[in-house]
Amino acid sequence: MSHALVLVLLVQSTDATDPSTSAAIDAAHRTLGADAVVRLSGYVDVPSDEVMQKQSEGADAVVAVSWSDGHRHVRLRMLRVADGSWVDRDIGFDARDASRERGRTIGFALASMLPESASDPAGATTAFVTPPVDTVPVIAPPPLPRSFRGAVSATGLFAAGFGGYGGGGGGGLALEWYVNPWLGLRVSASGRSGQVGPIAATATMVAGGVGGRARLWRRGPVELGGRVDMVLLWEQVSHLDADDAAARQQSHLLPATNVALDFAWYFNESTGLLIGAGTEIAYGQTDLYLRMQKAATLVPVRGFGELGFRVRF
Secondary structure, three states: OOOOOEEEEEEEHHHOOOHHHHHHHHHHHHHHOOOOEEEEEEEOOOOOHHHHHHOOOOOOEEEEEEEEOOOOEEEEEEEEOOOOEEEEEEEEOOOOOOHHHHHHHHHHHHHHHOOHHHHOOOOOOOOOOOOOHHHOOOEOOOOOOOOOOEEEEEEEEEEEEOOOEOOEEEEEEEEEEEEEOOEEEEEEEEEEEEEEHHHOEEEEEEEEEEEEEEEEEEEOOEEEEEEEEEEEEEEEEEEOOOOOOOOEEEEEEEEEEEEEEEEEEEOOOOEEEEEEEEEEEEOOOEEEEEOOEEEEEEOOEEEEEEEEEEEEO
């Protein structure tokens, strides 16, 4: 009895039900034989070699299908389990090519990437005889990886002014909503306070912002992102003299822009450690006076660092 070839096909979760995927499976059966088994599995991020190796148990080959350029270009990366070798193939398509035609091309390409002994198994006399398309046997795919809609972050923060005051310690919250796997919209709020030594005052800053975050790079549990927020910044300075009955307070609002990079390490599917660093640019400088003399400045440019957690949902 001949060995039934088992092929694990990894596709982007959003492509699992695309006509190109079913057409690729049909074409692979047409070439490899009706008893060949195709196990379909979805992914959110292009799987690493380590992930593909973990998927290889009980299979003859594992193939990752990754599309780019609006489904005009596809890369096929195959692990041949028997000898542990890797095979890559890139295929380009015309914008006018139908999805099923692209899928058939992929299916035939997959079969050609297999070793000859696998793609033409002994005794597979029906390799080019296949049931009607609607009855081709395909194993039901395992559950697709969870697709996240957004994330919430909670961090402690520390800021320092470049060439003056305006820093301090505090914390922040942010809510992100993913537009696609690489881009998200966000709202944020933060607060901090710090001392202004020359006038024995406390500077308090509260900010609310809206912006966007892009995932710049990801591999396994590690992710690097960049973000830009447009912020409305409320600054208040509180000063108490020995002869004052109550603290004197002055405050105002300033627009600002925050630009930052963040690094996340996810220790489970949804929760990760978050580290960030960036620059806050306020559109205005605040000069502080004591007894009619300029004593300190809340400078417009401040650097900040963050440490906390991100939870995806």
